[in-house]
Amino acid sequence: TAGITQAPTSQILAAGRSMTLRCTQDMRHNAMYWYRQDLGLGLRLIHYSNTAGTTGKGEVPDGYSVSRANTDDFPLTLASAVPSQTSVYFCASTLIRRLNTEAFFGQGTRLTVV
Amino acid sequence: DQQVKQNSPSLSVQEGRISILNCDYTNSMFDYFLWYKKYPAEGPTFLISISSIKDKNEDGRFTVFLNKSAKHLSLHIVPSQPGDSAVYFCAAICLHNQAGTALIFGKGTTLSVSS
Incomplete structure (x- = not known):
């Protein structure tokens, strides 16, 4: 089973350029998340979506946008990349139930903005 | 303002001893808590979880304790093994308000277990 897949695995991007990080899950999970991991700052939530058609802002949403046109895909777009967006990006999905949940993570995308 | 806090960036333990990783939260709406383990160059993987209706959950060498009044949880690993060396993340979510939850x-706390 594929689970949750991120692409690309790594990218070097010139400042000012745009880029979309892709995330796809085949588990029919209702919720999906984008996090960035930076040294000493842990996993910070960028955007999330609890169901197809809805999105919400996390802790660090500026400079990023997301869409959730269907259940499986949750792309993250950087409209005009800046060096401070150099980070490792993780996508996660979860089936939120009333009594429990468990999030599954992709392998990450290492983005370097130069 | 951080809603989930892990105040110890690192912890070093000898093999065979107990590792105790701590986590505090500020949002009283959180009703479900999870621990994740992360190795370098990999995505985080689920370890163990606990609902706010419980105060303890055990799975093999891993036990999570929840103190709701103190808004504190801890992960105990007994006995610790060198393969447990990783970054451990505490996470929280409000399940009873699914519309606005994340x-x-x-x-994270970096655990190093020496042999």
């Missing part, structure tokens, strides 16, 4: 993580 899974929030702490900054």
Whole structure:
């Protein structure tokens, strides 16, 4: 089973350029998340979506946008990349139930903005 | 303002001893808590969880304790093994308000287990 897949695995991007990080899950999970991991700052939530058609802002949403046109895909777009967006990006999905949940993570995308 | 706090960036333990990783939260709406383990160059993987209706959950060498009044949880690993060396993240979510909920993580604690 594929689970949750991120692409690309790594990218070097010139400042000012745009880029979309892709995330796809085949588990029919209702919720999906984008996090960035930076040294000493842990996993910070960028955007999330609890169901197809809805999105919400996390802790660090500026400079990023997301869409959730269907259940499986949750792309993250950087409209005009800046060096401070150099980070490792993780996508996660979860089936939120009333009594429990468990999030599954992709392998990450290492983005370097130069 | 951080809603989930892991105040110890690192912890060193000898093999065979107990590792105790701590986590505090500020949002009283959180009703479900999870621990994740992360190795370098990999995505985080789920370890163990606990609902706010419980105060303890055990799975093999891993036990999570929840103190709701103190808004504090801890992960105990007994006995610790060198393969447990990783970054451990605490996470929390409000399940009873699914419309506005999101899974929030702490900054992580790096555990080093020496043989």
